[in-house]
Amino acid sequence: MTATKFDYTPLLAPGLPPAVARWSGRVKFDFTGGNNDPDRLPLEGLIAAAESVLRREGRKLAIYGVDNGPQGYRPLRDFLAGKLRVDAGIACGADDIVITSGSNHGLDLVNATFLARGDTVIIEEDCYQSVINRLNRIGTRIVGIPLDRDGMRMDALSNALDDLKRSGIRPKYIYTIPTVQNPTATILPLERRHEMLRLARAHGVLIFEDDCYADLTWSGERPPAIFALSEAGGVIHVGSFSKSIAPALRVGYVVAPWEVMSRMLALKTDAGTGALEQMMLAEYCTKHFARHVPELRQGLRAKLETLMDSLREHFGTTVTFDDPKGGIFLWVKLPDHVDTMKLYESALARGVAINPGQQWSVNKAHSRSRLRLCFASPSHEEIHAGIAALAEACRTDFGMSKDGV
Amino acid sequence: MTATKFDYTPLLAPGLPPAVARWSGRVKFDFTGGNNDPDRLPLEGLIAAAESVLRREGRKLAIYGVDNGPQGYRPLRDFLAGKLRVDAGIACGADDIVITSGSNHGLDLVNATFLARGDTVIIEEDCYQSVINRLNRIGTRIVGIPLDRDGMRMDALSNALDDLKRSGIRPKYIYTIPTVQNPTATILPLERRHEMLRLARAHGVLIFEDDCYADLTWSGERPPAIFALSEAGGVIHVGSFSKSIAPALRVGYVVAPWEVMSRMLALKTDAGTGALEQMMLAEYCTKHFARHVPELRQGLRAKLETLMDSLREHFGTTVTFDDPKGGIFLWVKLPDHVDTMKLYESALARGVAINPGQQWSVNKAHSRSRLRLCFASPSHEEIHAGIAALAEACRTDFGMSKDGV
Numbered sequence A, B: 001m002t003a004t005k006f007d008y009t010p011l012l013a014p015g016l017p018p019a020v021a022r023w024s025g026r027v028k029f030d031f032t033g034g035n036n037d038p039d040r041l042p043l044e045g046l047i048a049a050a051e052s053v054l055r056r057e058g059r060k061l062a063i064y065g066v067d068n069g070p071q072g073y074r075p076l077r078d079f080l081a082g083k084l085r086v087d088a089g090i091a092c093g094a095d096d097i098v099i100t101s102g103s104n105h106g107l108d109l110v111n112a113t114f115l116a117r118g119d120t121v122i123i124e125e126d127c128y129q130s131v132i133n134r135l136n137r138i139g140t141r142i143v144g145i146p147l148d149r150d151g152m153r154m155d156a157l158s159n160a161l162d163d164l165k166r167s168g169i170r171p172k173y174i175y176t177i178p179t180v181q182n183p184t185a186t187i188l189p190l191e192r193r194h195e196m197l198r199l200a201r202a203h204g205v206l207i208f209e210d211d212c213y214a215d216l217t218w219s220g221e222r223p224p225a226i227f228a229l230s231e232a233g234g235v236i237h238v239g240s241f242s243k244s245i246a247p248a249l250r251v252g253y254v255v256a257p258w259e260v261m262s263r264m265l266a267l268k269t270d271a272g273t274g275a276l277e278q279m280m281l282a283e284y285c286t287k288h289f290a291r292h293v294p295e296l297r298q299g300l301r302a303k304l305e306t307l308m309d310s311l312r313e314h315f316g317t318t319v320t321f322d323d324p325k326g327g328i329f330l331w332v333k334l335p336d337h338v339d340t341m342k343l344y345e346s347a348l349a350r351g352v353a354i355n356p357g358q359q360w361s362v363n364k365a366h367s368r369s370r371l372r373l374c375f376a377s378p379s380h381e382e383i384h385a386g387i388a389a390l391a392e393a394c395r396t397d398f399g400m401s402k403d404g405v
Helices: A043-060 A074-088 A105-114 A131-140 A154-166 A192-205 A258-267 A274-319 A340-348 A381-396 B044-064 B073-087 B101-115 B129-138 B154-166 B191-202 B258-267 B276-317 B339-348 B380-398
Strands: A097-100 A118-122 A141-145 A173-176 A206-210 A237-240 A252-255 A329-333 A372-373 B096-099 B120-124 B143-147 B173-176 B206-210 B236-240 B252-255 B329-333 B371-375
Touching: A043 A274, A043 B044, A074 A237, A074 A274, A074 A340, A097 A105, A097 A154, A105 A131, A105 A206, A105 A237, A105 A258, A105 B073, A118 A131, A118 A154, A118 B371, A131 B073, A141 A154, A141 A340, A141 B236, A154 A192, A173 B236, A173 B276, A192 A206, A192 B371, A206 B101, A237 A329, A258 A340, A274 A381, A329 B101, A340 A381, A372 B044, A372 B154, A381 B154, B044 B276, B073 B236, B073 B252, B096 B258, B101 B206, B101 B252, B101 B258, B129 B143, B129 B276, B154 B191, B173 B191, B236 B380, B252 B380, B276 B380, B339 B380
Parallel strands: A118 A141, A118 A173, A173 A206, A206 A237, B120 B143, B120 B173, B173 B206, B206 B236
Antiparallel strands: A097 A252, A237 A252, A329 A372, B096 B252, B236 B252, B329 B371
């Protein structure tokens, strides 16, 4: 008897996203995603940390959460409390922090705590793709606020909040990446942080501060976190080790007051984030984080220089960008007639992967001829060769020349 | 100026579960959860594996998913494909497997792919608490099927499917833990597996097979997985390293055909499971899994003997249970008048934590005087002393004696 194949289709939930294609490996010149520099990974330190912490307390892996409760490995939360105080000006203790499986998991927990279909949220109009996708999947209405060279524009935020108020809509939160914004790499100055707090307060809106890139300002200097500036609360802060140590280690965190934390923990049904990664990070970071990060920044800055030089060499005056304030991304503007969704296909055929601007923005017209380039993971040689190949795609398929459109 | 505290309450999503209480540490005698035996954790092997794999390819941690695509670390999927073939009779390749952050994450992905509010699902009436909680949170209608000493009763399943059909309801799936069921530790015999497949097929219902405990049968023998017995598909298989290696490492997996896999991956927005844990497990398990698991089983069986002896000593004839077929749990029946939700409080006051039956069952009457005891994590001495303290609680607060109610 030959069995007829089971038909799964009638059983699928309604409204699923389209099926994915099979993974076919990375391309030769990969400027996408948030990958980091393999050469700057502190491998020896991580190996030593893993062995040390496993020898000391590895047997606790037999207990969920290594017997540290639902908020994560205590020494890692202690490290974070200290780091956040020194770096971001945040006064918090280990009990105000929950370790998550990457900052995306933090986004999910905060979203599940506050958002329902039909809710309105405010974001920077050029914004982290995963945030936009998550909000669309939940069914929220997204209001995008334009940025300038100093991040989110407070005049536009003020107008948007007033407009919403007139329509009887109270947005749930203002999501912002104030320190090395993704994708624009801007830093919101102190006075704008105070202004955002004032506006959020006046409208009874939460601020959701994503500080994932904040360790990677070139100078090491940064304004205090918005969380740190609020006397009255109303700010939730999320961060990650993906950019400062390694993205394949899925470890992030959320800082929130207990009123919010106790609701998020009720929704946190994952039985904890991988304990070994938490343990290794705590062991490594407590000793070496402060020394490692400046070395990483230096390496990233050198790669950015290579990228900017390559762009100038191969694109001449047809490409514009601002010098990023830190991080791993360059947000690039091509001539208006170049649709980077189409360039994506054309570049891919030449072994170059880019992130088209439309996927990192809710303003489709503004982002149509923009793209995001990650310079952290390709080598200097790959950056040179990849940008040459990208320029070739632009010339051949979009009729671009070095000196004009 | 003193700022008035921000009020989060009006912003919370509707229908949230109640806030959790602050974690106050584990009790002295902890028989709850799925914790394992710290003494049987293969610590030296794991340390060596972590160092070895990090030295060889640790720099790839700088790349999301260590450049192995969205389904997880390839060597771990290769190990699993081999293990599943040998142990469970499943013919699958690495492309049919996705690594998840524990089996709970697998539950979430499968549920998100198939379930919407109002859907009906079938489960064993005594069932894993996290499954029941997840289904309730989604808003599904749960139909519980009673178990006997051979697991889910096929006569009852057949009747339930017929009843649902008469009401025009097609359930989305039959969730089952066929091999060392949680909490009853029963094993579904081969003929029942075939019968379940026949019934599921006749009604166009998916089978969702959870094999998390299947490595831990006392003999090492087990029937083929239901997934392996289906010629036509229609089965999704989930498993975990939590019970065979360590629960604090959050690594599980789902085996599914591409039609389902490609929809699940579209919903998988976590940017991957912790790569270090996957790498360490692949390195360790490829060499040592087959030798480690029998040693673990032996240790668990010895603890179970201690638990059963202690129960007989302190409870006499007032307690009944079947000898589990494997695993880490004993499902215990107390006299009818004992409400184990109340016993939970009473025991806790004596430093003993138990899982009350009602949290592990959708049949409240049947489970009211039952409890689940995990014997894997407490030491032999703690099992002795903890059961003595539990018996004391039963005597003092519920008037139980050794020889009767």
